Amino acid sequence: MNKRILFVDDEKNVLNGLKRSLRSQQKDWDMSFVLGGQSALEMSYNMDFDAVVTDLRMPGIDGLHVVKELKKHHPEIICIILSGHSDEEMIMQSTGVAHQFLAKPCTTRDLINMLTRIFSLKDFLGNKKLQSLVAGMKTIPSMPETYNKILRQLASPNNSLKEIGDTIKQDPAMTAKILQIVNSAFLGLGRHISDTGEAVSLLGLGIVKSLVLSIGIFSQFDEKKVMDKAFSLEKVWQHSLKVADLARRIAVAENAEKEVVDNSFLAGMLHDIGIIILEEHFSEEYGRVRELAQTKGIPMYQAEYEMFGATHAAVGAYLLGLWALDDPLPSTNTRRFVGAAWMVFRH
């Protein structure tokens, strides 16, 4: 089935331009182009959409309002902001509401690539319930100790960007979130940032502080909600950290470029993020996955597939795709290094 995409802008010329330049996508995408937030909402009542690409500032009903309203009725919808504004405050508000922030002017190629990638990861995940869950996720839980540590560091009068960056680097959840934000086009970097330290210093202390303290981009894991007694967040994160560290060292030993080194570390760090998402929201089922694997003597991923129709890897991949964290140019080397590291520490 074709993907349905809603494009919203307050300028007719922009809609015309998008329509023309996306002409070649017509065979795969059903696209609607509407002028202004009000018409967008009206259209969304009668039609389902897989994704919305909207301008941010519009007279009357603005892009944030459109996105929030659409999400209410279609939790699985993919929300992209396409805006010429780089107003810090507005982008902070859209963090956690929209999945990605694209800056105007953005090339047709970039727009098509991004949507295609997200769609394919979504289809790969399959399970509708999981699609909605992942699309609705604002934060990934961190270890309570790490979470409290970062709050303490941010509140301290003599905090340093480096210390804060180091804390975030030790936590996969925070790493993922901070990189999502920094790679959002609002910083206008035009390059992919995979290094947490660099991300924090690009954002600056003030923005990091308000993102964490007022927007709440980080959260802590609530152990009480976990029904799966065999699960330990700490263990998963420790494992991720070990794989990340080793993958990075392998990459360095192989004289890989800095980008590959950073990506290897990042990939190792995030490779189990799907488990955390499943444990946080489907703890009971995930407990049964373990039982299933044991009684049947099958690998975990197979048991996951039997339970959810998807593996934790697909869940993680979709989240990272939505958050623009998947490597846009997947490097075989990165995969090799992380794979090798993973083999050493596999569960």
Next chain:
Amino acid sequence: MDTLTRLTRRVEREQKARKEAEALLEKKSFELYQSNQELKSLAAELADKEERNRLLLESSSDGIYAIDREGLCSICNPAAAHMLGYESPEQVIGKNAHMLFHHSHQDGSKYPEEECVLQTGLEKEIKLNVLFWRVDGSPIDTECRAAPIKQNGEVVGSVVSFTDISERLETEMQLRQAQKLESIGQLAAGIAHEINTPTQFVNDNIHFLQEAFEDYHKLMSLYDQFLQASEETVQEDKKKEVNLLVEEIDLEYLQEEIPQAISQSIDGLKRIAKIVRAMKEFSHPGEHEKVLIDINNAIETTIDVSRNEWKYHAELETNFDSDLPQVPCLPGEFNQVILNLIVNASHAIADVVTNSGNMGKILISTQQDGDWVEITVSDTGGGVPEEIQGRIFDPFFTTKEVGKGTGQGLAITYSVVVDKHGGTIVLDSQQGVGTVFTVRLPIKVEQLEVQDNE
């Protein structure tokens, strides 16, 4: 009577007379002594008084000098001499004050003595800002007070006191600059958006045209083959092929869209060029002199650069008097005034219409009123509460939350209109209805040469 008796009497008389004379002498001496003493104390008192006057003159940090009716300097204190770059007052006293340190206008042109504004000080008390020249040829901005010196009801000269206000002017300039930077910073994000939006659709259209051209190219090569084939050999299948391609590339759509894509792209590029030009015209870097400007045009420019500030919650209408004469203005500062008023109007409306989806209205009109040009900026915002109307032009007065403005906007607007252009600005505001700011600027430049507040 014998000789002896006569002699004795004479002696007695003379003795008496002598005594009397001595007594008189003593009395006179005493009187003399007394008056001498008085004179001495008077002299001491006088010296003391003079010393005090001298100390007063010498210690004053204000420059003080006096001129006689011929314009020659009769008194000059060290502060005056020092400020003017002289080592001692003696270098100034006795010389023509105007010729010595008031000889030229700011632009370096000659300032004839008979036109000297300080001459007025021979008739009445005045206060004004004057540019003096130091001995090394550098200028010094001063605030001057001059008053006539009267002796027996007759004016014998004039006393002038002055202070160096270069520092104050510098601070004021920096403050204006800071506010200008603040508003330009604020504008920058909006201007970026005004450029980014057309860039987006021009890009998209060109991408489309590129693809469309490729499709056309395919079709043209097919036509080419078609033409090359001789009449007899025109095959039906070639025809079919062309028809298929025409359908595949959706020729009808292309023929309809291509001209639009081109004209919309041209419009987009025009928009970008316009905003870039407006930005350049708005800032007027380095323009510190009054020049004749087209007020309507300048306002248009400011509307263009500030569009993103108001367009989401207000419509902006203009009602310009097309016969408006040109007005002598500092262009950068005048634009700043209009910008401040537009931004204020826009904020006032935004506060009222927030998230309601309604649009407010800003109306800017210009008209001539005798020797004045009148500019009004009205909004349909919430109005200024009566109790703060008297304070809105005060420096640092703001009702906006911290971080949303320095409170300098209207203060600087006032200072630019009133102090720099000799104009007026008044506020007419009604709560719940809106606010009208009326700026009046003199058309003739002479009116703003001297500020004379008696």
